[in-house]
Amino acid sequence: DVKxxxxxxxxxxxxxxxxxLECVQDMDHxxxxxxxxxxxxxxxxxxFSYDVKMKEKGDIPEGYSVSREKKERFSLILESxxxxxxxxxxxxxxxxxxxxxxxxxxGTRLTVT
Amino acid sequence: AQKITQTQPGMFVQEKEAVTLxxxxxxxxxxxxxxxxxxxxxxxxxFLIYQGSYDEQNATEGRYSLNFQKARKSANLVISASxxxxxxxxxxxxxxxLDFGNEKLTxxxxxxxxxxx
Numbered sequence: 001d002v003k004x005x006x007x008x009x010x011x012x013x014x015x016x017x018x019x020x021l022e023c024v025q026d027m028d029h030x031x032x033x034x035x036x037x038x039x040x041x042x043x044x045x046x047x048f049s050y051d052v053k054m055k056e057k058g059d060i061p062e063g064y065s066v067s068r069e070k071k072e073r074f075s076l077i078l079e080s081x082x083x084x085x086x087x088x089x090x091x092x093x094x095x096x097x098x099x100x101x102x103x104x105x106x107g108t109r110l111t112v113t
Numbered sequence: 114a115q116k117i118t119q120t121q122p123g124m125f126v127q128e129k130e131a132v133t134l135x136x137x138x139x140x141x142x143x144x145x146x147x148x149x150x151x152x153x154x155x156x157x158x159x160f161l162i163y164q165g166s167y168d169e170q171n172a173t174e175g176r177y178s179l180n181f182q183k184a185r186k187s188a189n190l191v192i193s194a195s196x197x198x199x200x201x202x203x204x205x206x207x208x209x210x211l212d213f214g215n216e217k218l219t220x221x222x223x224x225x226x227x228x229x230x
Contacts, residue, residue, distance in 0.1 A: 031216055042117075042204060043158075043220040050216070058217060090158065094216065098146050098208055099165060102218060104158035 003027070004105035006091050012111045019078040021108050023091030029103075030096045032074035034058075034066060037088040037107070049074055050096065081112045115140045115209050117221035125227050126195055133180070134190040134224050136205035145209035147188040148218065149179065152202040161203075164188060200228045 007022035023032065033048040035058075045058030047066040055066050063085060067075045074093075078085055088109050092102040116139040126132045138147065149161040164172045164179045172179045180189040192199055202225050206218040 033217065035220075040222060042222040043206075043218075045217050045219075048217055056217075088156070092158070096216065098144070098216065099163055100216075101148060101160040101163060102158075103160070104150075107156045 004091055004093055004103050006089075006105040006108050008108050009106060010109050010111075012113065013078075013081050014113055015082060017078075017081050017112075019081050019110065019112075021076040021078075021089055021091075021110070023074045023076070023093075023105055024072055025074075025093040025103070026072065027093065027103070028071065029093035030071075031094045031102075032068065033092040033094075033102060034064075034074065034076045035090045035092065036060070037090055043090065046076065081110075083112050086110060086112045115142075115145075115207055115219045117205050117207055117219055119205055119221035119224050121224045122222075123225045123227070125229055128197060128228050128230050129194055132192040132195050132199070132226060134192075134203050134205075134226065136188045136190065136221060138186050138188060138205075138207050140186075140207065140209045142209040145207055147179070147181070148206045148208070149177070149188075149190045150204045150206065151199075152204065152223075154201070158204070162190070195228050197228050197230060200226060202226075 004025045034046040035043040049068045065077045091105040094100045094102040118137045145166045147164045151159045162174045178191045204223045205221045
């Protein structure tokens, strides 16, 4: 079974802190994605990566950065957390090719106080 | 820009009845893919079904089928013989254009389905 794991299910951070969210997949997928999910807004793409060290901005990259040093690992970084970044963060991975589905991790619920 | 619209924020359906969840999309591309995902209360997104824009037949996966009407730009999910375990949030998503390195999905806002015993 494909497995996408995220470092934490729940995280509470203070405003201004640097936050790292880690995602690991075990299926040798080329693509990896970070989304945030907010009620009434669905899932919105923050960043994605189609290869090691490659990254592309999604729809809402402001306030976030990413790192992909190894194929299986994709990190989302909040340089200086703010309360409007309180959200559910979902990581996903997939093979390259338009018909391949994305596999999602369990999500990290981040609260910034 | 691509857009997915799910007009039903919530639905209540009697157990064993069939369910249709609506999804319309907007794109100027000819090549695209449509996906449906299920998100139970546990939070994990589960892939259900895929339809390519050039597929001539409607996709089916067990109790799930996709009613694809290209001219209307709709891709409704049909669940036959609903079960209590079908209670969840359902998201429609689109991938377009189908270019290498641009494989992001655009999601709708979702429909919360509740199955009543």
